[in-house]
Amino acid sequence: MPHLIAPSVLAANFGQLDRDVEMLNQSSADWIHVDVMDGRFVPNISFGFPVLQAIQKVAQKPLDVHLMIEHPELYIEQFREGGAEIISVHYEACPHLHRTLQQIKACGAKAGVALNPHTPVSLLSEVIQDIDVVILMSVNPGFGGQKFISNTYQKIRELKALINAKGSSCLIEIDGGVNEENAPLLLSAGADVLVAGSFVFNSQNPTQTIQDLKQITF
Numbered sequence: 001m002p003h004l005i006a007p008s009v010l011a012a013n014f015g016q017l018d019r020d021v022e023m024l025n026q027s028s029a030d031w032i033h034v035d036v037m038d039g040r041f042v043p044n045i046s047f048g049f050p051v052l053q054a055i056q057k058v059a060q061k062p063l064d065v066h067l068m069i070e071h072p073e074l075y076i077e078q079f080r081e082g083g084a085e086i087i088s089v090h091y092e093a094c095p096h097l098h099r100t101l102q103q104i105k106a107c108g109a110k111a112g113v114a115l116n117p118h119t120p121v122s123l124l125s126e127v128i129q130d131i132d133v134v135i136l137m138s139v140n141p142g143f144g145g146q147k148f149i150s151n152t153y154q155k156i157r158e159l160k161a162l163i164n165a166k167g168s169s170c171l172i173e174i175d176g177g178v179n180e181e182n183a184p185l186l187l188s189a190g191a192d193v194l195v196a197g198s199f200v201f202n203s204q205n206p207t208q209t210i211q212d213l214k215q216i217t218f
């Protein structure tokens with residue numbers, strides 16, 4: 001499967017969100033990554049339902065919603081109604097992860113689980129067959145523009161081995177500090193989806209930057 005690119009609108013210009021989402025529509029982006037932060041699970045607050053709905057009105061690509069929130073199970077249906085096609089919750093925020101994954105699937109979305117940098121992939125061993133996407137955080141969640149954590153390469157290889165061992169079809173998504181230098185290494189380690197925020201939106205030509213990420217061969 002060719003790899004997927006999911007630009008993160010966390011790094012977009014919120015004063016011109018329509019314009020930036022329209023740029024993503026016209027680009028070779030595959031998904032639109034939407035980071036929801038509650039100021040409790042992570043030390044930052046991004047946005048919630050009204051902004052998601054504003055994105056949904058314009059977006060013509062699947063919305064990949066990454067919930068960096070406590071008690072995500074309280075809001076799954078609302079995020080689905082807001083247009084989320086992929087809903088990812090954090091392993092660290094879900095004491096009843098299996099139940100939360102079933103809840104996400106029951107409302108018709110793809111189910112994702114995100115792991116903080118310190119969380120081992122082996123903890124997913126009993127649920128990997130129930131997961132559509134694992135997000136490996138390659139920065140500590142909460143802020144865009146941080147430095148990539150290089151331990152991620154090893155985690156990708158471990159996760160790939162777990163996926164293969166269990167016969168899962170789960171995708172591996174990498175989120176945080178992705179750029180043109182680490183992207184080929186991430187893909188060769190086994191990543192399927194690359195999230196990129198600052199690298200895309202802070203570039204001179206975001207459309208071209210997305211195209212460059214999409215065309216990486218390794």
Ligand SMILES: O=C(CO)[C@H](O)[C@H](O)COP(=O)(O)O
Pocket residue numbers: 008010011033035066068139140141142143144145146175176177178195196197198199
């Ligand atoms: O989940 C996130 C932050 O918690 C962002 O999606 C991630 O940091 C991407 O931004 P950048 O590419 O700027 O690192």
